[in-house]
Amino acid sequence: xxxxxEKDEFEEEQEEYVDDNDDELLKNNLSVENSxxxxxxxxxSLQTEIITTILISLVSPIFYIFSFANIFKEEEExxxxxxxxxxxxxxxxxSKLLHGVTLxxxxxxxxxxxxxxxxxxxxxxxxxxxxxxFGLVGMWMEEPVxxxxxxxxxxxxxxPKAVFSFGGDYNNIGVPVGHTxxxxxxxxxxxxxxxxxxxxxxxxxxxLSKEGLVMARSSHPCMLRFRSLPIRLMREFIMSVxxxxxxxxxxQTIIVPMLKHKEGLPRTEAIRVTMIPRAGTLALPQLYQxxxxxKSQPPWYKNLVYKWKWTFSVxxxxxxxxxxxxxxxxxxxxxxFPVFSTSFMTIPDVNLTVEAPEEPREKAREExxxxxxxxxxxxxxRKRKAMLQQSVSPELDDSASSISxxxxxxxxxxx
Numbered sequence: 001x002x003x004x005x006e007k008d009e010f011e012e013e014q015e016e017y018v019d020d021n022d023d024e025l026l027k028n029n030l031s032v033e034n035s036x037x038x039x040x041x042x043x044x045s046l047q048t049e050i051i052t053t054i055l056i057s058l059v060s061p062i063f064y065i066f067s068f069a070n071i072f073k074e075e076e077e078x079x080x081x082x083x084x085x086x087x088x089x090x091x092x093x094x095s096k097l098l099h100g101v102t103l104x105x106x107x108x109x110x111x112x113x114x115x116x117x118x119x120x121x122x123x124x125x126x127x128x129x130x131x132x133x134f135g136l137v138g139m140w141m142e143e144p145v146x147x148x149x150x151x152x153x154x155x156x157x158x159x160p161k162a163v164f165s166f167g168g169d170y171n172n173i174g175v176p177v178g179h180t181x182x183x184x185x186x187x188x189x190x191x192x193x194x195x196x197x198x199x200x201x202x203x204x205x206x207x208l209s210k211e212g213l214v215m216a217r218s219s220h221p222c223m224l225r226f227r228s229l230p231i232r233l234m235r236e237f238i239m240s241v242x243x244x245x246x247x248x249x250x251x252q253t254i255i256v257p258m259l260k261h262k263e264g265l266p267r268t269e270a271i272r273v274t275m276i277p278r279a280g281t282l283a284l285p286q287l288y289q290x291x292x293x294x295k296s297q298p299p300w301y302k303n304l305v306y307k308w309k310w311t312f313s314v315x316x317x318x319x320x321x322x323x324x325x326x327x328x329x330x331x332x333x334x335x336x337f338p339v340f341s342t343s344f345m346t347i348p349d350v351n352l353t354v355e356a357p358e359e360p361r362e363k364a365r366e367e368x369x370x371x372x373x374x375x376x377x378x379x380x381x382r383k384r385k386a387m388l389q390q391s392v393s394p395e396l397d398d399s400a401s402s403i404s405x406x407x408x409x410x411x412x413x414x415x
Contacts, residue, residue, distance in 0.1 A: 125324050133317030141305045142176050145296040151273060164292045165270040175263045179296040183259035183271055188289040191250045195224055198283050202276040205258035210269040216261040224252055
């Protein structure tokens with residue numbers, strides 16, 4: 001076994017040996033650097049540098065003179081070009097100004113024409129939508145029927161009758177299906193002693209179909225309003241002058257609601273009114289005038305449309321206008337926005353459009369030239385790298401062999 005002291009001594013010897021080897025290597029390198037061949041090469045390089053600097057210093061003033069001359073020539077050429085461009089611009093300013101004004105007037109005229117055309121189309125569309133909106137509301141809406149017609153009772157019968165028919169002037173009107181009609185009887189009667197003595201009498205109204213069937217029937221009593229003798233005398237005294245002048249008459253008007261009937265199928269063809277005397281008597285009242293008053297009321301939704309017909313018509317017209325406008329914009333765009341064939345291109349623009357196809361060719365040529373130059377530069381770079389590697393590899397081999405020799409020597413000495 002080797003003790004620790006022996007190991008320390010052995011390591012110290014190895015370190016001293018390595019330091020000695022390093023000193024020897026440094027001395028060898030200094031000797032190589034101080035060899036005559038190195039001094040000769042350094043002298044030659046120094047002389048070449050001196051000669052080149054002298055030649056450059058002699059030739060540089062000539063180059064400077066030529067460069068200044070070229071600069072002055074280039075400046076003169078640039079000034080000449082600028083002057084020619086300025087003269088050309090000044091000469092072409094009036095023509096360009098005139099052409100710009102005409103172009104602006106053309107665009108302005110085409111714009112006004114297009115605006116007028118679009119305005120005309122929109123106004124036409126508004127008129128059409130208004131006609132359609134009001135027409136649709138008018139077709140769906142049903143107006144109530146209101147009429148007032150004279151009645152003539154036939155006093156040749158025991159029970160005088162008067163018939164109102166929807167024929168004649170009212171054949172095309174009638175009462176629409178679904179309407180509820182209200183029939184009233186208007187009587188103008190004299191305040192005679194005979195009518196006051198009759199008292200109450202009966203009035204009957206009947207709705208008849210085309211076949212003569214009774215679809216609705218109603219009966220109401222009727223009489224003059226009662227006035228006592230003092231009231232009549234006082235009234236006649238007060239109204240004596242108008243009565244004598246014929247401004248008023250001793251009459252009474254009676255309006256009797258007779259019939260309420262909802263129109264359906266079969267349709268109502270006529271209304272018959274009959275006067276019946278009081279039981280036990282045969283006397284019938286005296287009449288100046290008798291009229292039938294008919295009013296119909298449509299269903300609630302049609303009545304609502306009738307009352308708000310203007311509002312519904314306006315809103316329907318607006319919806320129709322929006323719908324027609326959307327249809328026109330989606331499927332008839334050329335009709336809404338016509339394309340004008342007027343050309344707004346200037347002469348330089350035409351030249352540019354003619355010369356435009358040549359630009360891609362020039363760009364392709366420039367790209368090819370740049371790619372070829374890059375490829376040549378890469379090839380030259382690869383060649384330089386290969387030459388440098390070949391020149392450096394022998395030196396690396398020599399240094400590696402020297403390092404391996406020194407390592408073998410140190411190994412032998414340690415053994």
